[in-house]
Amino acid sequence: MxxxxxxxxxxxxxxxxxxxxxxxxxxxxxxxxxxxxxxxxxxxxxxxxxxxxxxxxxxxxxxxxxxxxxxxxxxxxxxxxxxxxxxxxxxxxxxxxxxxxxxxxxxxxxxxxxxxxxxxxxxxxxxxxxxxxxxxxxxxxxxxxxxxxxxxxxxxxxxxxxxxxxxxxxxxxxxxxxxxxxxxxxxxxxxxxxxxxxxxxxxxxxxxxxxxxxxxxxxxxxxxxxxxxxxxxxDFIGTINFFDGKVLAPDTVDAGPIGTVHAATADSPGGKTLVALRPEKIVLAADPVPGAIRGKVIATAYLGERSHYTVAIPGREEPIAVSGQNAEKIVAKGHSPGDTVYLSWADGAAVLLPCD
Amino acid sequence: MTTADTTIGGGLTARLAHFYRRSEGARGLVLLTPTMLIMLAALAAPLALLALYSFWTQDGYVLDKTPTLAQYATGIGRATYRELFYRSVEISAVVTLITVLLAYPMAYFVAFRAEKKFIWLILLTIPFWTSYLLRVFTWKLILGYNGVINSGLMSLGIIHQPLELLLYNPTAVVVTLAHAWAAFAILPIYVSLEKIDRSLLEAAADLGDGPIRRFFRITLPLSMPGVIGAAVLIFVPTTGDYITPSLVGGSGGVMIANVIEEQFDKVGNWPLGAALAIASIAAVGIVTLLFVAAMRAAAARIR
Incomplete structure (x- = not known):
């Protein structure tokens, strides 16, 4: 033993x-x-x-x-x-x-x-x-x-x-x-x-x-x-966004409306996979950022130290959950429903899961 | 004028209603009143009368109302009566012990092991749907000279002559009373066992106790209120029982209640009967209090 x-x-x-x-x-x-x-x-x-x-x-x-x-x-x-x-x-x-x-x-x-x-x-x-x-x-x-x-x-x-x-x-x-x-x-x-x-x-x-x-x-x-x-x-641990993905190359996956994602996968090209992205990995910006995806804020929830945003993007029915730290005081500013925002995330932020 | 009357009447009713709503005590009193009236008329008044009689003297057909303790002196002083007090308490104590010891496993089974508790409880109480007198007579049929036991043993060839030692002795009184009061022991013990949180037994097992230690350290002390309740519920009425000893007790099984009944009926000495009755109440009270205190102390020592 x-x-x-x-x-x-x-x-x-x-x-x-x-x-x-x-x-x-x-x-x-x-x-x-x-x-x-x-x-x-x-x-x-x-x-x-x-x-x-x-x-x-x-x-x-x-x-x-x-x-x-x-x-x-x-x-x-x-x-x-x-x-x-x-x-x-x-x-x-x-x-x-x-x-x-x-x-x-x-x-x-x-x-x-x-x-x-x-x-x-x-x-x-x-x-x-x-x-x-x-x-x-x-x-x-x-x-x-x-x-x-x-x-x-x-x-x-x-x-x-x-x-x-x-x-x-x-x-x-x-x-x-x-x-x-x-x-x-x-x-x-x-x-x-x-x-x-x-x-x-x-x-x-x-x-x-x-x-x-x-x-x-x-x-x-x-x-x-x-x-x-x-x-x-x-799904059980925390909140997460799922996207259907198609493996293009060993480290590249086509995730449809959010474009291509780079992450290691064991699946062979052509196979299906599930792309999972945590809300806090997504960065919201009010101004265009190169490579970012344009979306529209549907709802916001202010929780003090952080805020939750629900964002709709073109080509996807289900809105995306995003959460951001309120590092600065956002009494007057911050994203409000109806605002156009730009979503981006770091390489490797997404996880690939097997489809079930 | 009519207006004024209504106002006063309404005001009083309103004040009473207000008082009634505000005071917990008033509401409690209203709930208690019907029972209290019956208790006062049917229990407290006769008891007071009994106490009064015990200080008087019966002189032939004349009742001497000079207060005296003479009846108590006779009741406690005379060896025959003292003997009867001891025997009543002894028989009753044995009945209580046997009934509680036999009832506990039954109650335990229903509370912890039985699947259809309701059916078991009904089955256990069915004998008590008939009258007390019928149950006593049943035992006469079972224990009697030509009774079930004697004829059974004779037809089996174990005995050739009916046994005479079954009926008309203190043992017959104990057997009959123990059966007659069984339900009064099973139910309170069952209720107290049923209330025990099963996770306490798991905790005891988890802390290293096997089944036997678990029983003596958790189950028994937590069911003690039921055991004490059952014991008091049996001991108090059986000490004063006179139906069973007069039907199955014979001369050796006579208890104090039989003598009290005699004083009021055949002998016609109400003051002595009253003194014996009051003394018997006191004796039962003292023994019960001592018993409850002893059981509580014993339960508190279990760790």
Missing amino acids: SDEDFIRIDRVTKRFGNVVAVDDANLSIRRGEFFSLLGPSGCGKTTLLRMIAGFEFPTQGELYVEGARITDTPPHLRPSNMVFQSYAIFPHLDVFDNIAYGLRRARLKKTELAARVNDALAMIKLEGFGARRVDELSGGQRQRVALARALVCRPKVLLLDEPLGALDKRLRESMQIELRQLQKSVGITFVFVTHDQEEALSMSDRIAVMSSGKILQVAAPRLLYEEPNCREVA
């Missing part, structure tokens, strides 16, 4: 009756990595996580942690701990006993148990909260207690099932940073389930994008965003 294969999911399929929740998933998660399972609801990401935890057992396939097969191991004998979406804080125990729950079996000395729980309380910045009843805690505090309760057991793997979903936006953003720092400092492998692509991009070392039970792509956030391997991944 190498560090590359710390957790190995080997051809795992899970069926519930006729529904295939996870379909022939293969995955290797590295030691010490912050790994995210990302996808829309119902894509099978939670089922996959629950199989790693031991709450569900695969219909087919095998699971390994550190080279040891855990496919049939019941959850209480697995080297992982989980932070539940609902937190699952024990209502009949106080904060101290909730965190100490997993340690009681270990028959630690009373002082050592207290020391470990108090360390955990300090880690989640809830010193002195030990005697609190859990119904006196806020949502964010409960989330921290759930985290401490799992981490105090020093698991090899920490599984997190959309742990930030119930928190408000500001708290969620600060917890994202905290969680990321915590993971780096404890060095435990995190497997994090989320449907929020920004959350996954900002926190993860690597992300697996799932859809309808299948793992579509496994890559680092930047690669996933800039070099998606299929239309579904490109």
Whole structure:
């Protein structure tokens, strides 16, 4: 076993009756990595996580942690701990006993148990909260207690099932940073389930994008965003414009209304391809630029630090999405609906995807 | 003048309506009133009368209304009565223990394992659609000299003569009461088990607990309100039950309620009957409070 294969999911399929929740998933998660399972609801990401935890057992396939097969191991004998979406804080125990729950079996000395729980309380910045009843805690505090309760057991793997979903936006953003720092400092492998692509991009070392039970792509956030391997991944992560393309030469594609695009392609000349262009790669100018495409602004949305534009171009029915940073104050100026604009982008800004 | 009257009347109605809308307490009182009136007339008044009688003395046919504690002295002082108090509480405690122990697995099954919960709940409560008296008589038929058990064992050739030890003893009282009150134990325990969030059990498993530890550390403490409720619901009425002991108890299975009934009926000593009844209420109250406190303390110690 190498560090590359710390957790190995080997051809795992899970069926519930006729529904295939996870379909022939293969995955290797590295030691010490912050790994995210990302996808829309119902894509099978939670089922996959629950199989790693031991709450569900695969219909087919095998699971390994550190080279040891855990496919049939019941959850209480697995080297992982989980932070539940609902937190699952024990209502009949106080904060101290909730965190100490997993340690009681270990028959630690009373002082050592207290020391470990108090360390955990300090880690989640809830010193002195030990005697609190859990119904006196806020949502964010409960989330921290759930985290401490799992981490105090020093698991090899920490599984997190959309742990930030119930928190408000500001708290969620600060917890994202905290969680990321915590993971780096404890060095435990995190497997994090989320449907929020920004959350996954900002926190993860690597992300697996799932859809309808299948793992579509496994890559680092930047690669996933800039070099998606299929239309579904490109579409799920951020906004993107698609154009039908025809391969002219190994590095040249005719993308119809937006002219020729230069990007490496494996397709042979004459083949069809899909040209994908992110909105923020497109530069809008009010005055003609050599090689630019003329368009007309249909709608704008001002979002503070950036603006979104919807631009119609000749020869294409579907308008193009463009976004621009508002580097200068645009109180008076900026592109308004009806304005003529010129669209251009750098060579290599577009990605070529297989047609599906 | 008519105008003035309307104004005053309207003003008063409006003020009352305003008060009614503004005050939580007033609305609560209005909702409570019908039940409260019935309770006052049918429960509080007779109970007050009972308490009053317990301080009087029956002298032949004359009721001496001089306040005295003599009846309580007799009721608690005389060994026969004390013995009956102990036996009533003991039988009732055994009934409570057995019923709760047998009801728990049933409630657990319906709450956690059964697929068609509604059907199971109906099936479990069907016996309780008939009257209490009928159920007690059924046990007479089962346990009796020519009853189901005796004739069954005899036709199988296991015994040659009907067993006489089945009916008319404290065990028969315990068996009958335990069955008669089973639904009152199953339902509260079922409700408290049903309310337990299943992710708590997953969390316990995730933190290293096998099925048995999970049960004792999560399921049992969280279902404790149901268990306490069931126990109180059975213990309180069975201690004062007199139908079952008089029908299946025989002389050895007599309980305190039978003696109280005798004092009011055959003996005609209402003050002594009243004192015994009040003492019995107090005894049940004290035992129940001690029990609830003990269970709470025990549950709080589980970690």
